[in-house]
Amino acid sequence: xxxxxxxxxxxxxxxxxxxxxxxxxxxxxxxxxxxxxxxxxxxxxxxxxxxxxxxxxxxxxxxxxxxxxxxxxxxxxxxxxxxxxxxxxxxxxxxxxxxxxxxxxxx
Amino acid sequence: xxxxxxxxxxxxxxxxxxxxxxxxxxxxxxxxxxxxxxxxxxxxxxxxxxxxxxxxxxxxxxxxxxxxxxxxxxxxxxxxxxxxxxxxxxxxxxxxxxxxxxxxxxxxxxxxxxxxxx
Numbered sequence: 001x002x003x004x005x006x007x008x009x010x011x012x013x014x015x016x017x018x019x020x021x022x023x024x025x026x027x028x029x030x031x032x033x034x035x036x037x038x039x040x041x042x043x044x045x046x047x048x049x050x051x052x053x054x055x056x057x058x059x060x061x062x063x064x065x066x067x068x069x070x071x072x073x074x075x076x077x078x079x080x081x082x083x084x085x086x087x088x089x090x091x092x093x094x095x096x097x098x099x100x101x102x103x104x105x106x107x
Numbered sequence: 108x109x110x111x112x113x114x115x116x117x118x119x120x121x122x123x124x125x126x127x128x129x130x131x132x133x134x135x136x137x138x139x140x141x142x143x144x145x146x147x148x149x150x151x152x153x154x155x156x157x158x159x160x161x162x163x164x165x166x167x168x169x170x171x172x173x174x175x176x177x178x179x180x181x182x183x184x185x186x187x188x189x190x191x192x193x194x195x196x197x198x199x200x201x202x203x204x205x206x207x208x209x210x211x212x213x214x215x216x217x218x219x220x221x222x223x224x225x
Contacts, residue, residue: 090211
């Protein structure tokens with residue numbers, strides 16, 4: 001099965017840039033999606049197809065994907081961005097398709 | 108407006124059965140891929156099962172042979188029949204629309220908690 005590896009935690013000061021990585025074998029050849037989940041809430045799609053934003057998601061959220069690493073970048077981090085973030089791919093040969101999640105802490 | 112509302116969770120003894128429902132509005136369940144995703148307490152997201160628009164179904168290895176996904180087109184509702192439940196099935200169960208065109212889960216319900224314990 002295809003494995004997605006995320007760091008358990010990332011910390012960043014308000015106003016700075018947070019980068020959350022998602023590692024996978026040749027992940028650059030796949031479409032990567034990112035979800036934000038705040039405590040007690042359902043996940044919300046924040047980036048799809050590597051770097052596209054659904055309507056309503058701030059431009060501060062961006063994504064990239066190349067080689068063996070996909071990255072979610074959050075610019076000008078705000079306190080409200082504190083959440084768990086999950087990467088995901090859909091590959092018929094993969095089970096499960098979610099990364100383990102990264103807890104973003106805003107200092 | 109797209110909405111997904113799960114129900115049917117609760118406390119169940121090991122070995123028992125439970126059926127979850129997910130009532131959809133704002134779109135047609137049968138025209139979309141629909142999935143169940145679960146999250147054990149304090150843990151990450153785990154995809155459980157998908158039903159394609161054509162009716163094909165797929166399951167995670169952890170639930171294969173015990174869980175069955177289905178839908179009722181007349182009620183625009185998705186189901187998950189869970190049999191032979193184990194303690195490790197304890198989780199919040201979310202229904203989600205997807206994986207869509209790019210493989211995304213673009214809408215999620217609020218989740219329903221299933222607790223398997225004696």
